[in-house]
Amino acid sequence: MNVIEILSWNILHGGGTRLQKILEAIAVIDADIIALCEFRPTKATLNHLANLGYVNQYLAQTPSTKNTVVIFSKIPGQVNFHETADANFPYSIISTEFEAFELYSIYLPHKKKHFLLDYLIDRCSNQTKPIILTGDFNTGINGVDQKGQSFMYESSFKKLLTLEMGDAFRHLHLDKRVYSWYSPKGNGFRYDHTLMSTDLLPLVKSFEYIELLRANKLSDHAPMHFTLQW
Numbered sequence: 001m002n003v004i005e006i007l008s009w010n011i012l013h014g015g016g017t018r019l020q021k022i023l024e025a026i027a028v029i030d031a032d033i034i035a036l037c038e039f040r041p042t043k044a045t046l047n048h049l050a051n052l053g054y055v056n057q058y059l060a061q062t063p064s065t066k067n068t069v070v071i072f073s074k075i076p077g078q079v080n081f082h083e084t085a086d087a088n089f090p091y092s093i094i095s096t097e098f099e100a101f102e103l104y105s106i107y108l109p110h111k112k113k114h115f116l117l118d119y120l121i122d123r124c125s126n127q128t129k130p131i132i133l134t135g136d137f138n139t140g141i142n143g144v145d146q147k148g149q150s151f152m153y154e155s156s157f158k159k160l161l162t163l164e165m166g167d168a169f170r171h172l173h174l175d176k177r178v179y180s181w182y183s184p185k186g187n188g189f190r191y192d193h194t195l196m197s198t199d200l201l202p203l204v205k206s207f208e209y210i211e212l213l214r215a216n217k218l219s220d221h222a223p224m225h226f227t228l229q230w
Contacts, residue, residue, distance in 0.1 A: 014040030
């Protein structure tokens, strides 16, 4: 039996003064793979994660002051960079090919024009290996992933779900309402998603948004923690 745990989290501007508590939370969860958004690479942080067992570190060569997406893993894989997906947002997508799937760590700009979803649609349309897309999409389905109708790129997000891709959270929890981010006015939004090839959905044994970590202000986003078993 194979079991893989994955943690996906937007840690907000590199973590700042919260970084030590974020690293402590990562150590407690002890997932096999972590996909982070708004990560800022420093030698000390990379070394700390290596000491936690995340010796396979997949990230672009970006300044320590710049937000990026990363994948850290206890399992070796083959990294793929997607810097040409949109020249204006070159560090918004990274992926790693593992034996059973290709995992994408994603951060899509908030209410800005971009072509990243078009790129992901193309990748999912031509997948040769099962795909997992996880991270901060900054969109969702209006009236479902928020109470209002303010999501941009809703049609592109829905398009992904027609390409033999499914919502891992919805696969287990159907129409349950959970929000991963709240506005200062208390309005909830499920900006963070994990979409995966439908062949993988039966392997999802658990999926949760760890709302306590957001409530404790380690980040303004609740991380996603899910398990695949086969």
